[in-house]
Amino acid sequence: xxxxxxxxxxxxxxxxxxxxxxxxxxxxxxxxxxxxxxxxxxxxxxxxxxxxxxxxxxxxxxxxxxxxxxxxxxxxxxxxxxxxxxxxxxxxxxxxxxxxxxxxxxxxxxxxxxxxxxxxxxxxxxxxxxxxxxxxxxxxxxxxxxxxxxxxxxxxxxxxxxxxxxxxxxxxxxxxxxxxxxxxxxxxxxxxxxxxxxxxxxxxxxxxxxxxxxxxxxxxxxxxxxxxxxxxxxxxxxxxxxxxxxxxxxxxxxxxxxxxxxxxxxxxxxxxxxxxxxxxxxxxxxxxxxxxxxxxxxxxxxxxxxxxxxxxxxxxxxxxxxxxxxxxxxxxxxxxxxxxxxxxxxxxxxxxxxxxxxxxxxxxxxxxxxxxxxxxxxxxxxxxxxxxxxxxxxxxxxxxxxxx
Ligand SMILES: NC(=[NH2+])NCCC[C@H](N)C(=O)O
Numbered sequence: 001x002x003x004x005x006x007x008x009x010x011x012x013x014x015x016x017x018x019x020x021x022x023x024x025x026x027x028x029x030x031x032x033x034x035x036x037x038x039x040x041x042x043x044x045x046x047x048x049x050x051x052x053x054x055x056x057x058x059x060x061x062x063x064x065x066x067x068x069x070x071x072x073x074x075x076x077x078x079x080x081x082x083x084x085x086x087x088x089x090x091x092x093x094x095x096x097x098x099x100x101x102x103x104x105x106x107x108x109x110x111x112x113x114x115x116x117x118x119x120x121x122x123x124x125x126x127x128x129x130x131x132x133x134x135x136x137x138x139x140x141x142x143x144x145x146x147x148x149x150x151x152x153x154x155x156x157x158x159x160x161x162x163x164x165x166x167x168x169x170x171x172x173x174x175x176x177x178x179x180x181x182x183x184x185x186x187x188x189x190x191x192x193x194x195x196x197x198x199x200x201x202x203x204x205x206x207x208x209x210x211x212x213x214x215x216x217x218x219x220x221x222x223x224x225x226x227x228x229x230x231x232x233x234x235x236x237x238x239x240x241x242x243x244x245x246x247x248x249x250x251x252x253x254x255x256x257x258x259x260x261x262x263x264x265x266x267x268x269x270x271x272x273x274x275x276x277x278x279x280x281x282x283x284x285x286x287x288x289x290x291x292x293x294x295x296x297x298x299x300x301x302x303x304x305x306x307x308x309x310x311x312x313x314x315x316x317x318x319x320x321x322x323x324x325x326x327x328x329x330x331x332x333x334x335x336x337x338x339x340x341x342x343x344x345x346x347x348x349x350x351x352x353x354x355x356x357x358x359x360x361x362x363x364x365x366x367x368x369x370x371x372x373x374x375x376x377x378x379x380x381x382x383x384x385x386x387x388x389x390x391x392x393x394x395x396x397x398x399x400x401x402x403x404x
Contacts, residue, residue: 003184003193003399004247006160006219008271009351010401012061017054017396018068018149020046022117026145035147035172039387046384050150053358053380053395060378061352066399068149072179073112075186079103082111085182089115089143089175093136101128115179118145146176151390152397153266154229155180157214159222161245162195164238169208169229197241198234209234212264212394215271217321221250225265228258236307239293244303249295250321253307254314255288262286266348266393272375273354274404275324278366279315280347281333287314328373331365341366344382345391352378354404358392360385 024043032040054065076082086099105127106114122138125131136142148154155176157164163184166177184190199206213225222242224235232253239251256262261283268283289309296304310317319325330346331337338346346366349357355375359367360382367377380392 003158003163003190004160004195005158005216005398005401007274007401007404008216009273009354010404011353012057012063012398013400013402014064014066015057015396015398016066016068016071016152017050017057018116018152019050019054020147020150021069022113023145023147023149026118027147035145036170037147037388041384041387049381049383049385050395053385053392056358056378056380057352057396060356060358063352068152068179068183069112069116071183071187072115073109075183076108076112076115078186081182081186082108085115085178086111088178092144093140093142094134095136095142098124098131098142114143115175116146116149119143144172144175146173146179148173148388148390149176149179150385151212151388151394153390153394154210154212154264156184156397157209157211158397158399159197159214159216159242159248160219161222161242161247162197164198164209164211164214165196166210167199167206167208167234168210169231173210195245197245198238200237200241203237207231207234207237209238210264211397212266212390215265215269217252217271217318220248221252221321222248223252223254223265225254225256225268227256227265228260228263230264236293236305240303240305243293243295243305244298251293252317252321253291253293255290256283257286257288259286260389261342263389264394267342267345267391268347269318270347270349270351270393271322272328272349272351272357272370275322276326276328276355276373276375277318277322278328278330278347278349278370280330280338280342282335282338283342283347284314290314290317326373328369328375330363330369332369332372334365337365343389344386345389345394348391348393349377350392350396360391362386 121133210229213230242248269279341363346363349359361379
């Protein structure tokens with residue numbers, strides 16, 4: 001399985017998801033903002049909705065649905081790997097010295113649970129009564145939880161030219177990228193099939209980039225949002241690696257206002273077929289500027305790229321990149337409904353094949369508009385899933401699709 005994708009809509013063959021677990025129960029009214037949630041979800045209902053989503057994917061496409069937890073446990077049977085990841089995860093609380101003690105007292109599967117759901121001082125004290133937790137209070141996290149892990153789109157991105165491992169901007173999500181990278185670099189289904197584009201080898205503390213900002217426009221063109229989450233420097237390095245690899249010839253940097261409602265480029269538009277794009281009109285208008293990166297030359301092994309600021313609107317650029325483009329507006333352009341549905345990711349549908357999408361059932365006006373355009377819309381329940389402010393595209397990391 002070669003980890004490259006050449007479209008956003010080729011028939012889905014394999015996808016990675018994460019069934020939400022105990023990490024969700026870590027959310028409280030006091031930490032929810034830091035952990036990037038707008039509410040405190042009800043875990044059981046969230047799991048039911050998520051199961052409905054993953055079952056629908058399996059039934060409608062026959063695709064393999066990988067579960068992050070299973071992949072993680074698999075790679076963590078390598079105790080060296082587990083120790084390394086545990087140490088890494090304990091760095092922020094300054095408790096790296098506890099890594100060996102934790103490994104001794106918890107099984108590998110439990111350790112995987114700790115790495116996703118976090119660990120509190122008083123929980124660890126049950127296993128280690130004489131625990132020395134320094135200045136940490138009993139209810140503090142020794143390892144912070146990852147409640148956004150069900151938004152599998154963001155910790156990495158797969159492009160026509162290879163894989164981008166994210167470096168995540170918000171502190172509440174940074175550990176997610178380590179988990180994904182450990183899986184993909186070590187699991188036997190993936191490790192020999194990765195051409196890593198980002199981070200560039202040797203870069204410690206790489207500038208931030210998140211998967212939700214990366215959209216494949218075509219085999220030859222990729223768009224990356226310069227957003228609340230993705231940094232200009234990261235786009236430069238990712239563009240350079242992509243252009244040097246050679247499959248992709250154009251990388252567009254789309255400047256978005258640094259606002260929560262446009263946190264990633266995929267909150268603004270998604271691609272549903274070779275010539276059909278779903279957009280939220282206000283967000284398209286909010287695009288501040290678009291720049292284009294192309295390859296200048298490769299000389300003495302040095303890659304030189306060129307950046308031009310484009311004068312046209314994002315829509316004009318998309319029309320040039322995608323021949324015979326049809327644009328569909330969320331809620332068929334009705335501004336009141338479009339605004340409401342955007343809040344629950346109306347534009348963020350997940351294409352499981354050309355003109356076949358999975359969408360939140362609550363976005364009724366957008367779903368109707370999609371059907372009127374001849375798109376097959378499969379709906380999933382969305383009362384709880386949507387409280388994390390991400391939609392069906394955000395919750396999926398496609399690993400393999402039919403080539404288009
Ligand atoms: N690709 C996306 N739009 N992801 C949405 C992620 C939502 C998540 N709560 C965050 O703020 O990071």
